[in-house]
Amino acid sequence: MPELVFFSGTMDCGKSTLALQIEHNRSARGLQGMIFTRDDRAGEGKLSSRLGLVTDAVEAADGFDFYGHLVAHLSKGGRCDYVIADEAQFLAPEQIDQLAKVVDDLELDVFAFGITTDFRSKLFPGSQRLVELADRVEVLQVEALCWCGARATHNARTIGGRMVVEGAQVVVGDVNQAADEIGYEVLCRRHHRRRTTAAAARAAALSPDVLPVDAEAQDPAVRA
Numbered sequence: 001m002p003e004l005v006f007f008s009g010t011m012d013c014g015k016s017t018l019a020l021q022i023e024h025n026r027s028a029r030g031l032q033g034m035i036f037t038r039d040d041r042a043g044e045g046k047l048s049s050r051l052g053l054v055t056d057a058v059e060a061a062d063g064f065d066f067y068g069h070l071v072a073h074l075s076k077g078g079r080c081d082y083v084i085a086d087e088a089q090f091l092a093p094e095q096i097d098q099l100a101k102v103v104d105d106l107e108l109d110v111f112a113f114g115i116t117t118d119f120r121s122k123l124f125p126g127s128q129r130l131v132e133l134a135d136r137v138e139v140l141q142v143e144a145l146c147w148c149g150a151r152a153t154h155n156a157r158t159i160g161g162r163m164v165v166e167g168a169q170v171v172v173g174d175v176n177q178a179a180d181e182i183g184y185e186v187l188c189r190r191h192h193r194r195r196t197t198a199a200a201a202r203a204a205a206l207s208p209d210v211l212p213v214d215a216e217a218q219d220p221a222v223r224a
């Protein structure tokens with residue numbers, strides 16, 4: 001039975017790498033996939049992994065109709081044996097519904113990859129719909145780690161290494177950015193709640209009178 005599978009995890013945990021591996025293994029066996037992405041860091045129409053691999057993909061912008069695109073492709077005699085959709089958190093809920101229709105009506109496997117929650121630890125609408133509709137949600141096995149060594153479960157947005165909680169939900173970016181740029185850092189829940197990034201922890205460690213536990217007690221904003 002074809003399936004809609006949501007491969008989920010934090011940023012930088014290997015989702016795009018896995019997407020490329022699935023594509024490689026299937027195409028090595030003569031299968032032909034259709035690869036979609038949206039707002040990949042490598043640019044329009046690209047699916048890229050931090051390991052350096054990149055492949056061409058169809059850019060699924062606002063209003064893009066996955067089901068219509070695949071029906072048109074198949075009607076013209078094109079072949080498609082499975083579908084990959086990377087950066088699926090950026091898709092609209094209706095586009096996730098289209099992917100479910102691709103599974104049910106066109107009988108194709110759809111493998112969707114994305115982060116579940118944003119920098120405020122709120123669900124992306126596309127990810128929420130995937131959780132609602134997917135046959136399976138697979139959490140990636142390669143654990144990204146918080147600076148403290150615990151499993152990273154949350155994505156923080158940073159400016160100058162400091163975590164921010166205001167701003168647009170979508171800002172394309174990367175981990176390990178230069179200090180003055182908007183970047184991202186993966187954290188465990190405890191340190192996401194306390195807004196303790198690696199830079200904040202280093203600063204606290206250097207200061208004799210400001211420890212993370214005191215910071216939490218003194219600042220009502222970080223106690224929530």
Ligand SMILES: Nc1ncnc2c1ncn2[C@@H]1O[C@H](COP(=O)(O)OP(=O)(O)O)[C@@H](O)[C@H]1O
Nearest residue numbers: 010011012013014015016017018049050051142
């Ligand atoms: N230089 C490297 N050597 C080995 N593995 C690396 C290297 N750089 C990145 N990686 C691996 O690639 C993962 C990120 O892969 P990527 O597919 O880009 O992540 P995602 O799509 O989840 O953001 C990292 O968690 C790490 O395991």
Ligand SMILES: Cc1cn([C@H]2C[C@H](O)[C@@H](COP(=O)(O)O)O2)c(=O)[nH]c1=O
Nearest residue numbers: 011012115118119155169170171172173
């Ligand atoms: C947390 C968060 C992330 N993003 C963006 C940043 C990246 O461009 C992608 C995630 O890509 P990855 O391959 O999983 O690293 O999402 C965002 O726009 N808003 C956020 O809150």
